[in-house]
Amino acid sequence: MSNKPTLGIFGFTGCAGCQLALLNCEDQLIDLFEAADIKVFYEAMSNNDDGAEVDIALVEGSINTDKQKEELFHIRKKAKTLVAFGSCASYGCVQAMAYGDGKWEERFRKVYGDVEFAVGKAFEAQPIHKFVKVDATIPGCSPATHQMLTAITKLLNGNLPVYTNAPVCLECKLHENECLLNKGILCLGPLTQGGCTAPCISHNTPCVGCWGIIEEANHSAEIELLIENGYKIEDIIRKFRIFGGSKISEQYTKLWRL
Amino acid sequence: MRVVKFEKKNTEKLFDVLSRFGEVWSPMEKGESYSYQKIEDSNNFIFHEEVTRTILPEKKLLLPQKFPTLKFNSKKYEKPNEEIPTKILFGIHNCGISALNILDEFYTTDFVDADYQQRRNKLIIVGVSCIADEHCFCDKTNTNIVEKGYDIFFADLCNYYLVWIGTSKGDDIIRMGEDMGIFDANIPGDVTNKYAEYRKRNRESYCNDIDLEGSTDLMELSHDAEFWQELGDICLSCGQCTMVCPTCTCYNVIDEIDLNKDTGQRIRYWDSCLFKDFSLTAGDHNFRAARSERLKLWYTHKLKAFIGKFGAPSCVGCGRCIVTCPVDINIKTVAEKLKKKRAL
Known part of the structure; x- marks a missing residue:
């Protein structure tokens, strides 16, 4: 009988890239397998013990069908600590880019017609916290190696991960990058939760916001700045929406009045 | 305080002398700006005449952006036993030296910050004078001329540099340079005029109309x-x-x-x-x-x-x-x- 904490890694709707990101931590995988008794790892294992009780459940992906919703309830019941693993589970990510616009049914019918689904009745992509209590989040599309492993280590030691509520700009500046906004480029750094270590901007590519919106994001100030720099409001909002998911319509309903 | 003369043609030899005392760090171009970087090649060792406003300031050499301050296990903790190299910060301007004077007071008054102190002890400051650009306003903050905080300071008197020696460590470097023939203790007779012109040139270079009065x-x-x-x-x-x-x-x-x-x-x-x-x-x-x-x-x-x-x-x-x-x-x-x- 092992004293190791038990871990389940589940996946719903998404690209499965978060599980892949974990699987890609090749230098640390042996330590992970030694530190945890892994009962479920959809992408890495066969013979997953779906019914097992686990200390920690990492849940990847958004919830898109009523069947998934039932499975999520089941995972919640069996898990002591439930973690939203990645952006889809946390706030919907790219499949929720039109979240809350009221046109989901219309789009769904246009693509699928009147097909009956074997996977259950479908609905607009929802983050997992819409249905169950979420104890912690590992952000990112897909999560960054260091942040993810630090968080998992904390969880395995019985603690919850703690993140600084700082935007991408912190890590961007620590890498001594020139600010892209000052060059007139549409960069979402100030609006986006940090933790990624700013790899995109360090390679001269603007931030697209894939870690999700930071609590204190000042959208209206950034919109004003971008309009001054010649961007059209529709293009700015579209950019915000790509990774904005459920958060953008929940927290910033005032934006759509613009 | 001893003063010597330095001519620009000896820049490469100066790099050679400084390199014997430690790593040489100096502003290097980064994009449209500058960054303090370790200089490996004497071709990158330059007396910049323009303002080298690095993206991150000098403090990154004293307290890096992110570093381990303690290592621990379940029984004990200790300072990481990494070797702190001696660094020579070449090309720092008056504002930067003033900033380090402020950091020195902040981190070593009342409570000494060990992380800062151990790197500060290994930092040699080699300042160079500058001419302000449109954003500079160190004249308004009284930090445009420094009288302390450097080991060596190069003031550009046009035909040559007047080299101030601020510390005994600075003197060690100058003496080695003198042995290699790059510093001259004979200062030309018109130096006071030249120096007054240098101060005037500095004073007149400011065009930032910021008003900090009151x-x-x-x-x-x-x-x-x-x-x-x-x-x-x-x-x-x-x-x-x-x-x-x-x-x-x-x-x-x-x-x-x-x-x-x-x-x-x-x-x-x-x-x-x-x-x-x-x-x-x-x-x-x-x-x-x-x-x-x-x-x-x-x-x-x-x-x-x-x-x-x-x-x-x-x-x-x-x-x-x-x-x-x-x-x-x-x-x-x-x-x-x-x-x-x-x-x-």
Whole structure:
């Protein structure tokens, strides 16, 4: 009988890239397998013990069908600590880019017609916290190696991960990058939760916001700045929406009045 | 104090001399700006005539952006036993030296910050004079000419550099240079005229019309001014101003445990008082939850608060906040608001 904490890694709707990101931590995988008794790892294992009780459940992906919703309830019941693993589970990510616009049914019918689904009745992509209590989040599309492993280590030691509520700009500046906004480029750094270590901007590519919106994001100030720099409001909002998911319509309903 | 003469044609030999004392760090071009980098090749060792406003200031050599401050296991903790190399900071300007003087006071008065002190002890400061650009305002903060804080300082008198020696370590370097024939103790007879011209050239190079007169008192009088809210409304909370400010000192520590081991490390990294969580305390209380409050704190710190403890404001006029803030909240625009606060 092992004293190791038990871990389940589940996946719903998404690209499965978060599980892949974990699987890609090749230098640390042996330590992970030694530190945890892994009962479920959809992408890495066969013979997953779906019914097992686990200390920690990492849940990847958004919830898109009523069947998934039932499975999520089941995972919640069996898990002591439930973690939203990645952006889809946390706030919907790219499949929720039109979240809350009221046109989901219309789009769904246009693509699928009147097909009956074997996977259950479908609905607009929802983050997992819409249905169950979420104890912690590992952000990112897909999560960054260091942040993810630090968080998992904390969880395995019985603690919850703690993140600084700082935007991408912190890590961007620590890498001594020139600010892209000052060059007139549409960069979402100030609006986006940090933790990624700013790899995109360090390679001269603007931030697209894939870690999700930071609590204190000042959208209206950034919109004003971008309009001054010649961007059209529709293009700015579209950019915000790509990774904005459920958060953008929940927290910033005032934006759509613009 | 001893003074010697240096001619620009000996620049490569100077690099050779400095390299014998440690790693040479100097401003290098980065994009459209500059960054302090380790110089490996004498071709990159340059007396820059232009302003080399590096993206990050000198403080990154003393307290790096992110580093382990402690290592621990389940039984004990200790300082990481990494070797701190001697670094020679070449090409630092008057504002930068002034900033390091402020950091020295801040980190070594009352309580000595060991992380700072151990790197500071290994840092040799080789300053070079400069001519201001449109953003510089160190003339307004009285940091345009420094009299302390350097080991060696090169003042450009046009035909040659007048080299001031500030410390015995600086003297060691000069003596080695003299042995190699790159410094000359014979100063030309017209040096006082040349020096007066140099001071005049420096004085006349400033064109930033920032008005800091009375700003310390105006900060006090403007505590409830409406413009703080206006600035809070447009601030992006990106924290760049604090990262690029040469006298900002705030940091955070986090403990990271290694996976499947009983070891870990305490990481120290730059933080910013412009971030909401910075003033978050136990019980979920936040005594500076509003952005405007945090902005006011920062400008109070720069223009006023430091005077009580250390006798001078902590802004050195480098102009970094002016070129960095995407929405133009900086010492200059705040000084303007202070002057016209009733006219808003």
